[in-house]
Amino acid sequence: MFKGVDMSKEMKNVLLATGLACLSGMLCMMSLPLRATDLPAAVVDADYYDAGTPNPEKVELGRALxxxxxxxxxKNISCASCHHPLTYTTxxxxxxxxxxxxxxxxxxTTGLGDSAIRxxxxxxxxxxxxxxxxxxxRLNLGGINEQTAAGLRLLSGRFTPSGLDNVLAGQALFPLIIGAEMLGQAGENDVVDAVSSSTQSGQRGASSFPAKWEVLVQRLRDVPEYVSYFQSAFPDVDSAQKxxxxxxxxxxxxxQAAEFRSDNSPFDHYLRGDTDALSGAQLRGMDLFYNKANCASCHSGKFQTDQNFHAIAMPQFGPGAQxxxxxEQDDTGRQGVTQNTADYYKFxxxxxxxxxxxxxxxxxGAYATLEGVIRHxxxxxxxxxxxxxxxxxMPSRSDLDAIDFKVVDDPNRSQPIVLANELAPMDLTDEEMGDxxxxxxxxxxxxxxxxxxTIPTAVPSGLPVGD
Ligand code: HEC
Ligand code: HEC
Structure with missing residues (x-):
């Protein structure tokens, strides 16, 4: 009767299913390959800000912005240029x-003439x-923008504006005022050249951030459609000046919170009790992930991250974190935020x-495939x-290409990255890798x-919505 059926797979299916039954309170005396306690609890609305339903007017305004x-x-780049929904927010x-x-x-491309990327x-x-x-x-790969018990701790330090909803809002302050991301270079536009009238302290330090943000907000005040959008999204905005x-x-x-919430995967269905949601290979892979392969010692919790920082010796190339x-070209990860030597090369x-x-x-972005990065x-x-x-x-340009691989090509510079690695070597068969x-x-x-x-057909400024 069971001829031709992969018994071990079938058995594991049953055992995993029983594991969940134990979680939901049934008496269970079998010993299981995967204890229910190894798996995270299912994602629920309460895990999200505003119980997962932010004010729709705010969301619509945010979509435009x-x-x-x-x-x-x-006026040549938006958040979407680097986080485009058509390429899954990357x-x-x-x-x-x-x-x-x-x-x-x-x-x-790297752009043309004087306006090309630096x-x-x-x-x-x-x-x-x-x-x-x-x-x-903690947002950004080194966690530079943090929600702490004492409040938000952001790159802008004491120049952080008041009234921020959360760290996700705080994070969005910075692409706007980083030269290579959205700001541009000195002399190119009114935002980058804005300095604080009280300090006149040049264009670099955090003291100039508020002046730059103010120029951006003034651009929005000058667009009547934005003013009415802001008025309907925020009760405290009764005039453009506010x-x-x-x-x-x-x-x-x-x-971002509303449109990129994502908790409807087969794994989510499985955790919510649909024991048929995963295939045999996926169940075996889940068992490996949470047990033998030990992935969940770091990729733990509901979103497969411990929200912490680890050194795993990813190849370092490009201009570095500065x-x-x-x-130059180095990126010390978490250490760049904490200045703590124990944090070198942790991301x-x-x-x-x-x-x-x-x-x-x-x-x-050193690995093109999932298998490649897991093998790493x-x-x-x-x-x-x-x-x-x-x-x-990445797009080639000779002056950029010339410095790209200086760290990986220099044993003296790459050795500290490799020595900081926390992962012990591990063997997996090809079949386990596939699972x-x-x-x-x-x-x-x-x-x-x-x-x-999630993509608007047009935005209030009238600028093209494309890349
Ligand atoms: C030029 C490309 C670029 C643009 C434009 C850009 N980002 Fe990013 N974004 C990045 C990169 C690169 C990082 C990682 C930065 C780091 O770790 O230091 C990042 C990080 C983030 C993060 C943190 C994610 C996490 O998991 O910690 C958020 C959120 C984010 N960006 C949202 C935005 C928003 C909102 C805008 C527009 C206001 C924006 N980005 C504009 C490239 C970009
Ligand atoms: C010691 C903690 C740790 C363990 C254990 C671990 N990882 Fe990771 N993993 C990381 C860190 C940290 C990164 C990002 C490193 C970087 O960007 O430099 C990462 C990156 C990844 C990525 C790339 C994700 C992306 O968006 O770039 C995948 C996929 C991944 N891990 C899967 C696994 C799997 C599968 C296992 C088990 C075999 C595993 N990891 C075990 C810490 C860990």
Whole structure:
């Protein structure tokens, strides 16, 4: 009767299903390959800000702002340029071409003439799924923007505006005033050249941030459609003058939280009790992930991240993070934020929701495939040494190409990255690797496969909505 059936697979299905039954309170005396306690609890509305339903007017305003190039100094780039819904809230590049680049994704160029990019962006543009979940308390790959018990701690320090809804709103303040991302270069536009009238302290330090934000808000006040949008989204805005940068970023955060919430994957269905939601290979992969392969020691919790920082020796290339005290082309990760030597080369454990859609992988986008980045974890030192740079995706330009690989090509510079690695070598058979990849595909939410519904047909400034 069972001839031709893979018994071990069938048995495991049954055992995993029983595991869930135990969770839901039934008496269970079997010993299980995967204890229910190993799995995270299912995602619920209460995990998100505003119980997962932000004010719809705020979301609509945020949608316009996320796509409107009016918020960039030279009116040539928006949040969507690097986090486009058509490429699953990322840009499909290892390292992006920011302000001055043209077109999107695989077609993006470094731009033309005087307005061409000055350098690459130092890190891979991360996906934006589920960032409206309250557990994402540290944003950016080194966690520079944090929600702490004492309040928000942001890159702007004491120049942080008041009235921010959450750290996701706080994060949105910074692409606007970073030269390579949206601001542009000194002398190019009114935003970058704005300085605080009280300090006149040049264009670099945080003291000039409020002046720059104010020029951007004034651009929005000058567009009547925006004024009415702000008035309907915010009760405290009864005139254009009351519009402030906090309203701008609160709306952008509400848009991201609402549209990129993603908890409808087969794995979510499984956790909610649908034991048929996962295939045999996905169940075996889940077992590996939460047990033998130990992935969940870092990729833990509801979104497969411990919200913490670990060193796993990802290949470092491109211009680097340019943080305080860092050498050119270097990126010391969390250490650049804390200045603590124990944090060298640690990056935030990425959430693995929709990860099958969001390559290339790692903080520089060093790996083109899921299997490649998982194999890296099995022996980071060896993987670093034999890393194949031909998989890197970014537009070529000779002066940029010339500095791209200085760290990986110099043993003295790459050795500290490899030595900081925390992962012990591990063996997986090819079959186990296949099962793990299958499990990661079970984290793909079908609602996120076509995000065209999130893209506005036009924005109030009248600037083109495209790349
Ligand atoms: C030029 C490309 C570019 C543009 C434009 C851009 N971003 Fe990003 N974004 C990035 C990169 C790269 C990072 C990672 C930065 C880091 O870790 O230091 C990032 C990080 C983020 C994060 C943190 C994600 C996380 O998991 O911690 C959020 C949220 C985000 N961006 C939203 C936005 C919004 C909103 C805008 C527009 C106001 C925007 N971005 C504009 C490239 C871009
Ligand atoms: C020691 C903690 C740790 C363990 C254990 C771990 N990871 Fe990771 N993982 C990370 C960190 C940190 C990164 C990002 C590193 C970087 O960007 O430099 C990462 C990146 C990834 C990525 C790329 C995601 C992206 O969006 O770029 C995947 C996929 C992944 N891990 C899967 C796994 C799997 C599968 C396992 C188990 C075999 C595993 N990880 C075990 C810490 C860990």
């Amino acid at each position: 996320f796509f409107d190039k009016i918020l960039s100094g030279n 840009d499909r590049l290892s390292l992006g071409a920011g302000e001055g680049g043209q077109f999107h994704g695989a077609f993006r 350098g690459r962006i130092g890190r891979n543009a991360p996906a934006l799924f589920n960032l409206g979940a309250k557990e994402f308390v 519009m402030g940068i906090s309203h701008v970023v609160n709306a952008i955060a509400a848009f 943080t305080l005290g860092a050498l 935030r454990t990425p959430s693995l929701r929709n990860v099958a859609l969001t390559g290339p992988y790692g903080h520089t 974890h099995l022996d980071p030192a060896q993987a670093f040494a034999s890393w194949d740079r031909s998989q890197v995706r 793990l990849v299958s499990f990661l595909h079970a984290l793909t939410d079908p609602d996120m496969l076509d995000l065209r519904r």
